[in-house]
Amino acid sequence: MDTPMLKLYFAKGSCSLASHVALEEAGATYMLERVDLGSGDQRKPDYLKLNPKGRVPALLTDKGVLTENPAILAYVAQAFPQAGLAANGDSYAFAQMQAFNSFLATSVHVAFAHDKRPQRYADGEAAAQAMRAKAPAALAEYFGLIQERFADGRPFVMGDQYTVADPYLFVFERWLKGDLGRLADYPAVAAHHARIAERPAVRAALAAEDDQ
Helix, strand or coil, X not given: CCCCCEEEEECCCCCCHHHHHHHHHHCCCEEEXXXXXXXXXXXXXHHHHXXXXXXXXXXXXXXXXXXXXXXXXXXXXXHCHHHCCCCCCCHHHHHHHHHHHHHHHHHHHHHHHHHHCHHHCCCCHHHHHHHHHHHHHHHHHHHHHXXXXXXXXXXXCCECCCCCHHHHHHHHHHHCCHHHCCHHHCHHHHXXXXXXXXXXXXXXXXXXXXXX
């Protein structure tokens, strides 16, 4: 298989860290392009031409542009099968991983966004306050479910095999702090966070993003 030419558009401190770590874990050759969200780079014409959604991550491949972490993570796992980042030979196990990643994207991430970017979902300060007030309870529910997933003592999201679901969960483990909740309240999840933080690929990605 030919090695694809890849360029990852990322933002410091954002969910794009998951795709960045996956590329490191895969041993991929890739370039990085920082999108400064604070400066509005995501709304500039050049970036919108690449990704009309105006968000990160975006992965430029030799076949076109991929967006959305679940899609990029699945692509990396399948484009670099030798890295063993998914159960590529087991369609059911692969779908289970995708279900978890979809849960992170559509529930966990959205709960964080209700606190950090309520204007994305509703107008007015009253609506923003209501969403911010609800976010901790929603996150407690979601992290409670994730804690239950690790109740059997598994080291990784999918069991004994490290997959691209692990760096994706790691992103949200890092975000759970302050008024939104305490990672320490979910011991198995906290242990997962500590375990993933020690991986060389994670350290390399964080160093590259200057976000340690």
